Amino acid sequence: MMESITAETEVGAEFAGPQHTFEPVRMLTFSGGPIDAPGWPAKNLHTDVEKATEAGLPAPIASGIQYEGHLVELLVQLFGDAWFREGVLQAKYPRTVVAGDTVQPMARVTGRSAEAGRVAFDLEVWCQRAGDEKVLVGSARCAVPVDA
Numbered sequence: 001m002m003e004s005i006t007a008e009t010e011v012g013a014e015f016a017g018p019q020h021t022f023e024p025v026r027m028l029t030f031s032g033g034p035i036d037a038p039g040w041p042a043k044n045l046h047t048d049v050e051k052a053t054e055a056g057l058p059a060p061i062a063s064g065i066q067y068e069g070h071l072v073e074l075l076v077q078l079f080g081d082a083w084f085r086e087g088v089l090q091a092k093y094p095r096t097v098v099a100g101d102t103v104q105p106m107a108r109v110t111g112r113s114a115e116a117g118r119v120a121f122d123l124e125v126w127c128q129r130a131g132d133e134k135v136l137v138g139s140a141r142c143a144v145p146v147d148a
Contacts, residue, residue: 014108
């Protein structure tokens with residue numbers, strides 16, 4: 001089980017979630033619309049080579065929200081239920097992810113402050129592809145009780 005963030009976690013602490021390889025079938029299921037829809041999957045830059053080419057892409061790309069979900073999974077593991085009550089995430093997608101890419105969510109504590117029986121944490125967050133190339137970058141903030 002992954003370590004959680006507690007009131008004693010120090011600035012500079014780093015956390016890594018599990019790696020996820022993006023398989024074409026998962027990309028289709030995520031971005032192809034309702035599976036029982038006529039003509040499934042919907043043709044878009046996430047599911048169709050021709051649409052991706054029209055958009056200037058080399059291949060269909062994974063939806064950024066798909067790998068953002070892996071980052072949120074990491075944040076839930078780090079903060080537990082507190083993430084659902086008050087977690088804040090800001091994210092950008094500087095690079096695309098294509099089928100076959102392996103992506104790993106990461107977080108680093110960049111700040112902490114005491115707040116009425118809680119400790120609030122600021123984090124730098126990202127998802128990286130092999131070779132440490134960042135495909136999602138952002139920040140997150142959440143607090144934990146002092147007794148956690």
